Amino acid sequence: MSQNLETAANPGPLRRIAIDPLSRVEGHGKVTILVDEANRIHQVRLHIVEFRGFERFIVGRPYWEVPVMVQRLCGICPVSHHLAASKALDVVVGARRLTRSAQMLRRLMHYGQILQSHALHFFYLASPDLLFGFDSEVSRRNIVGVATAHSDTARRGILLRKFGQEVIRITAGKRVHGTGSIPGGVNKAVTAAERDLLLQNIYEIIAWSRDAVALVKRLHNQHPALYNSFGAFRSKILSLVGRDGNMDLYDGVLRARDENGAILFDGVEPDQYLDIIEEQVKPWSYMKFPYLRALGADKGWYRVGPLSRVQNCDSIPTPLAEIERREFMDYSGAMPLHAPLAYHWARMIEMLHAAETIKDLLHDPAILGGDLVVQGARTSSGIGVIEAPRGTLIHHYGVDENDLVTMCNLIVSTTHNNQVMNEAVREVARRYLDGREINEGLLNHIEVVIRAFDPCLSCATHALGKMPLVVELRTLEGDLIDSRARD
Amino acid sequence: MKPRIPSTLVIGYGNPSRGDDALAPLLLDALRERAAWNMDEVELLIDFQLQVEHVLDLEGRRQVVFVDAAQCGPAPFRFDLIQASAFPAPATHALSPQALLAVYLSHYGVDAPPSRVLAIRGYSFGLGQELSAGARQNLEAALALLVPWLSQSDADRPRVCGASTALPAGD
Numbered sequence: 001m002s003q004n005l006e007t008a009a010n011p012g013p014l015r016r017i018a019i020d021p022l023s024r025v026e027g028h029g030k031v032t033i034l035v036d037e038a039n040r041i042h043q044v045r046l047h048i049v050e051f052r053g054f055e056r057f058i059v060g061r062p063y064w065e066v067p068v069m070v071q072r073l074c075g076i077c078p079v080s081h082h083l084a085a086s087k088a089l090d091v092v093v094g095a096r097r098l099t100r101s102a103q104m105l106r107r108l109m110h111y112g113q114i115l116q117s118h119a120l121h122f123f124y125l126a127s128p129d130l131l132f133g134f135d136s137e138v139s140r141r142n143i144v145g146v147a148t149a150h151s152d153t154a155r156r157g158i159l160l161r162k163f164g165q166e167v168i169r170i171t172a173g174k175r176v177h178g179t180g181s182i183p184g185g186v187n188k189a190v191t192a193a194e195r196d197l198l199l200q201n202i203y204e205i206i207a208w209s210r211d212a213v214a215l216v217k218r219l220h221n222q223h224p225a226l227y228n229s230f231g232a233f234r235s236k237i238l239s240l241v242g243r244d245g246n247m248d249l250y251d252g253v254l255r256a257r258d259e260n261g262a263i264l265f266d267g268v269e270p271d272q273y274l275d276i277i278e279e280q281v282k283p284w285s286y287m288k289f290p291y292l293r294a295l296g297a298d299k300g301w302y303r304v305g306p307l308s309r310v311q312n313c314d315s316i317p318t319p320l321a322e323i324e325r326r327e328f329m330d331y332s333g334a335m336p337l338h339a340p341l342a343y344h345w346a347r348m349i350e351m352l353h354a355a356e357t358i359k360d361l362l363h364d365p366a367i368l369g370g371d372l373v374v375q376g377a378r379t380s381s382g383i384g385v386i387e388a389p390r391g392t393l394i395h396h397y398g399v400d401e402n403d404l405v406t407m408c409n410l411i412v413s414t415t416h417n418n419q420v421m422n423e424a425v426r427e428v429a430r431r432y433l434d435g436r437e438i439n440e441g442l443l444n445h446i447e448v449v450i451r452a453f454d455p456c457l458s459c460a461t462h463a464l465g466k467m468p469l470v471v472e473l474r475t476l477e478g479d480l481i482d483s484r485a486r487d
Numbered sequence: 488m489k490p491r492i493p494s495t496l497v498i499g500y501g502n503p504s505r506g507d508d509a510l511a512p513l514l515l516d517a518l519r520e521r522a523a524w525n526m527d528e529v530e531l532l533i534d535f536q537l538q539v540e541h542v543l544d545l546e547g548r549r550q551v552v553f554v555d556a557a558q559c560g561p562a563p564f565r566f567d568l569i570q571a572s573a574f575p576a577p578a579t580h581a582l583s584p585q586a587l588l589a590v591y592l593s594h595y596g597v598d599a600p601p602s603r604v605l606a607i608r609g610y611s612f613g614l615g616q617e618l619s620a621g622a623r624q625n626l627e628a629a630l631a632l633l634v635p636w637l638s639q640s641d642a643d644r645p646r647v648c649g650a651s652t653a654l655p656a657g658d
Binding site for chain 1: 502503504505532533534535536538539540542543586589590592593594614615
């Protein structure tokens with residue numbers, strides 16, 4: 001077996017197994033595994049077709065259209081793009097500091113997005129694997145199976161998701177294609193009736209979020225050997241933290257830690273991201289590989305998302321989530337927890353934090369009105385960074401004197417995690433697949449570890465007629481040996 | 488008192504920025520403009536994708552029509568009754584209409600309202616592309632089906648249940 005599994009020494013005589021999610025017409029992911037006749041693994045690569053065309057799509061448009069247009073980039077976290085673009089364009093319109101009402105309303109929208117996205121991932125995507133087992137009966141390993149065996153869990157997942165969507169609808173003005181956030185602020189406040197509607201359910205939402213943390217914690221405690229080691233590898237971590245060092249998913253400064261948890265840098269302003277992050281191109285992948293510039297491409301790759309954020313901040317500024325963070329940190333011990341399955345635990349802690357934050361914001365009178373927009377001296381470029389559900393999201397725009405966008409650079413969470421997802425897939429292949437006859441259950445192990453990162457492989461379009469997942473086994477000459485399709 | 492829920496839900500989904508993937512949102516926009524029917528009986532809902540929470544939108548309906556762009560299949564459209572079906576662990580975040588009906592069954596413990604998929608054939612799904620000429624024709628054909636149907640009163644409108652329906656299907 002090759003040591004790092006990124007590139008086989010002699011791929012000529014090897015068989016090629018491809019796990020190929022042909023996910024609609026947008027970005028898609030594919031895992032290729034090169035094995036020899038004895039099923040020994042020689043090369044494993046996760047390819048994700050990054051969707052760079054969107055940046056060109058934005059160039060030439062009036063800047064004020066951008067916060068709405070970018071929502072079409074992703075059907076799962078459009079609000080994250082809506083807000084990251086707004087933050088970047090705040091700078092362009094000279095709104096260096098938003099009004100308090102605008103900040104609180106944007107935060108409410110953002111934490112609604114975090115809540116609904118995390119609920120969707122855990123209850124719909126991840127829980128079938130976690131509750132039934134990675135190689136359990138495939139016909140049962142889905143949300144319907146969960147609903148049958150764990151009806152309350154499934155019902156709560158739907159209602160948590162719905163609640164988050166309601167927060168978004170109320171703050172963004174519409175259920176989809178919201179327009180609530182604009183360069184310089186927001187264009188609407190929440191009415192007292194809308195606030196009261198959300199307040200009716202928020203305490204139940206918090207209670208269910210606590211139960212979700214308890215559920216995933218129980219899974220870790222029941223199977224510590226699996227949960228602590230599955231696909232585990234050491235990596236650096238990166239995220240925004242608040243200017244006080246506490247968790248802040250809407251705004252703050254960039255902080256990175258090394259594999260042992262020691263701070264590499266802290267307090268880096270988001271508009272300095274190009275000083276600390278560089279992107280590497282590899283000939284076998286469409287998606288770039290970001291790394292910390294100071295450490296170089298070989299040593300500087302890092303992980304983003306809930307598992308990084310929960311371990312990167314000093315504390316979480318809501319009480320129930322902070323209790324859970326401390327328990328998580330106690331569980332991991334002196335060293336950071338690097339296991340991909342711990343993403344689920346961290347994600348549920350964040351969901352609880354989002355629910356508590358929404359509750360606090362609903363009790364803040366600033367969301368009901370006041371000045372909503374500020375402007376100042378125009379500038380020609382702006383950078384907005386936000387912690388999207390899947391991790392750090394960077395929007396960077398240039399705007400000319402005619403208000404048209406001249407440059408657009410987006411680094412999305414899944415791109416940040418490109419190298420670490422590849423590392424995780426290789427770890428799983430090395431541990432579970434090497435030398436064995438590969439079946440559906442084993443291939444699902446690969447998908448389980450990818451899902452832990454919650455990558456956004458295909459979000460923005462979904463016309464009927466494409467199969468989300470095709471698994472093909474081919475010889476190097478292209479002859480099809482076996483094929484599996486999922487629809 | 489709970490507000491009365493329109494008996495028919497037409498839910499269209501797709502990305503307006505991706506060429507023919509805009510078929511469903513455009514169809515629903517056109518339906519709204521040509522709203523000759525009683526809007527108390529029909530609700531039009533546009534989204535990017537089908538998600539689990541859409542089961543809550545299905546509750547209390549007499550019938551549901553899912554509208555989507557199709558990358559393969561017959562032109563100008565297919566109009567098929569669908570049944571709930573379980574599905575394997577997904578590779579993407581979105582649900583199929585059949586899976587949504589299965590989630591409905593597990594969530595409410597009863598079958599979802601009778602449902603059809605109107606799959607309008609599209610040809611070109613590139614970012615920033617306009618609707619293709621072929622898709623535009625197919626869109627008009629789909630409108631020619633749905634507008635008169637939705638214009639009927641609720642009592643007169645054929646329910647989309649059973650194998651026989653008064654609605655023509657695309658060939």
